Amino acid sequence: MRSGLETPGRSDAGKRRTARRFFHPRFRTREIGPASETSGRGSYLSPLMSLRLVLVLFSLASCHTLEATPEGEGDAGWGSAPSAVTNAVEGLYPAASIHEVERETRDGAAAWEVELTTAAGDDLEVVLSESGRVLGVEEELPLIGGELSAGLGAMWSKSIYKDADDEMIPIPMFDYRNGPLGIRSEEGLLASCALFRRDGITAGILGALRIGDGFEEDDSDALKGMDEPEFTTLLAGAFGTYEFDDFEIEFRFANEMLDEHGGQEVALGVSYAIDLNWCVLEPSLSAEFLSSRWTDYYFGVSRSESRSDRRAYDPGSALNFEAGLMLRAELGGGFELIGLVEFTVLDSEIKDSPIVDEDYEFEVGFGIEYEF
Numbered sequence: 001m002r003s004g005l006e007t008p009g010r011s012d013a014g015k016r017r018t019a020r021r022f023f024h025p026r027f028r029t030r031e032i033g034p035a036s037e038t039s040g041r042g043s044y045l046s047p048l049m050s051l052r053l054v055l056v057l058f059s060l061a062s063c064h065t066l067e068a069t070p071e072g073e074g075d076a077g078w079g080s081a082p083s084a085v086t087n088a089v090e091g092l093y094p095a096a097s098i099h100e101v102e103r104e105t106r107d108g109a110a111a112w113e114v115e116l117t118t119a120a121g122d123d124l125e126v127v128l129s130e131s132g133r134v135l136g137v138e139e140e141l142p143l144i145g146g147e148l149s150a151g152l153g154a155m156w157s158k159s160i161y162k163d164a165d166d167e168m169i170p171i172p173m174f175d176y177r178n179g180p181l182g183i184r185s186e187e188g189l190l191a192s193c194a195l196f197r198r199d200g201i202t203a204g205i206l207g208a209l210r211i212g213d214g215f216e217e218d219d220s221d222a223l224k225g226m227d228e229p230e231f232t233t234l235l236a237g238a239f240g241t242y243e244f245d246d247f248e249i250e251f252r253f254a255n256e257m258l259d260e261h262g263g264q265e266v267a268l269g270v271s272y273a274i275d276l277n278w279c280v281l282e283p284s285l286s287a288e289f290l291s292s293r294w295t296d297y298y299f300g301v302s303r304s305e306s307r308s309d310r311r312a313y314d315p316g317s318a319l320n321f322e323a324g325l326m327l328r329a330e331l332g333g334g335f336e337l338i339g340l341v342e343f344t345v346l347d348s349e350i351k352d353s354p355i356v357d358e359d360y361e362f363e364v365g366f367g368i369e370y371e372f
Contacts, residue, residue: 078098078101080101080103081101081103081112081114082112082130082132084130084131084132085112085114085128085130085132087132088128088132088133088134089114089116089126089128092126092134093116093118093119093124093126094119095119096116096117096118096119097116097117098114098115098116099115099116099117100113100114100115100179101113101114101115102179102197104127104197105199105200105243106127106135109129109130110129110130111127111128111129111130111135112127112128112129112130113125113126113127114126114127114128122139123139124137124138124139125137125138125139125147146176146177146178146179146181147176147177147178147371147372148175148176148371148372149173149174149175149176149369149370149371149372150173150174150175150369150370150372151173151338151367151368151369151370152170152171152172152173152367152368153170153171153173153338153365153366153367153368153369154168154169154170154171154365154366154367155167155168155169155171155363155364155365156168156363156364156365157169157361157362157363157364158358158360158361158362158363159219159358160346160350160351160356160357160358160360160361161215161219161220161222161223161355161356161357162220162222162223162354162355162356162357163220163221163222163223163357164215164219164220164222164223165219165220171185171365171367172185173185173338173367173369175369180193180194180195180197180204181193181194182194186208187208187210187211187212187213188208188209188210188211188212188232189208189209189211190206190207190208190209191206191207191208192204192205192206192207192239193205193206200242200243200244201240201241201242202240202241202242202243203238203239203240203241204238204239204240205236205237205238205239206235206236206237206238206239206252206254207234207235207236208234208235208236208254209232209233209234210232210233210234210235211231211232212231213229213233213298214228214229214297214298215228215229215298215355216228222309222310222355222357223355225305225307226301226305226355227302227305229260229297229298230258230260233256233257233258233260234256234257234258235254235255235256235257235265236254236255236257237252237253237254237255237265238252238253239251239252239253240252246272246273246274246275247270247271247272248270248271248272248273249268249269249270250267250268250269250270250271250286251266251267251268252265252266252267253265253266254266256293256294260297261293261294261296261297262293263290263291263292263293263294263295263296263297264289264290264291264293264294265288265289265290265291265294266288266289267286267287267288267289268286268287269284269285269286269287269322270284270285270286271283271284271285272284278329279327279328279329279330280327280328280329281325281326281327282325282326282327282328283323283324283325284322284323284324284325284326285321285322285323285324286321286322286324287319287320287321287322288319288320288321288322289317289318289319290317290318290319290320290347291317292315292316292317294317294318295315295316295317295318295349295350296314296315299313299315299349299350299353299355299356300313300314300315300353301313301353301354301355309354310354310355311354313352313353313354313355315349315350315352315353316349317349318346318347318349318350319347320344320345320346320347320350321344321345322342322343322344322345323342323343324340324341324342324343325340325341325342326338326339326340327339327340331368334370334371334372335368335369335370336368336369336370336371337366337367337368338365338366338367338368338369339365339366340363340364340365340366341363341364341365342361342362342363343360343361343362344360344361344362345359345360346358346359346360346361
């Protein structure tokens, strides 16, 4: 029951929180097959659905060309930067070409992010304080720019479906950020675009290709004869975050776009980063609302699917609560170790389903990522 969204910005706090987004217990490796002929859940990609998909992808693809709010956080222009910042950059990198200047919040204080090309041809991202002190320097990726992290992890999860085995599955880890645009692995692939950034507040749009949600009919005898949820679906929506000190409050709304179920997901969470020098610990709490269409698609039982030991069931909307703890430790050489433990209390609308036999969901994940 994954919720939460990492801000596409590049503050230390946002970067630390990226690890939590790599692990998504509903991501599964399943055989791709056609929907059941009797399924009320499957659907084909109609012209209207194709248009929706094109509009979502076009909006996200054109995101990087949008200008952020000129005041506060966002694209500010070289002339808007304090003289201490401009003097420091010109002194450190004489004759450099300045490409982008953004005002952001780092560790609760104002900072300036400058993307430039040195006289030697190196593409750099330099972050400075208001007083001109250099807080960090990173080399941009060749050709495409931005920042890229990738790795591999594994997730053990306790299945909530009746008589289904617990799972240990590999988790691909991918995170690319370039200005307001972010693309990363999240139960498939998620793209986000920050349209507003100011005073620790970030808001924007998102689109997600969900892969492997739900169950397979052969996961257990209790699921035999059930219509399997589609292997992939598309979500689109909006997000907002607010960072202050080492806290982050997150909000996300997503709507299913391919008419597989047409449901909505709304998540609200808070997390706190604790820097222990050798690692960063981040406890978090969140709530996730799922509409009745969403819960019926994954936990409902139609009359045609009912049998003597599986009654028909039409769940309403659900509100789940989750507590988590993430650990991130630098290993050196650009490698980092990531660990995660999460516990989710399920709403009665879900746990009362005849195909569910758990009151909670529990996951443990770990992985190693490399920042290019």
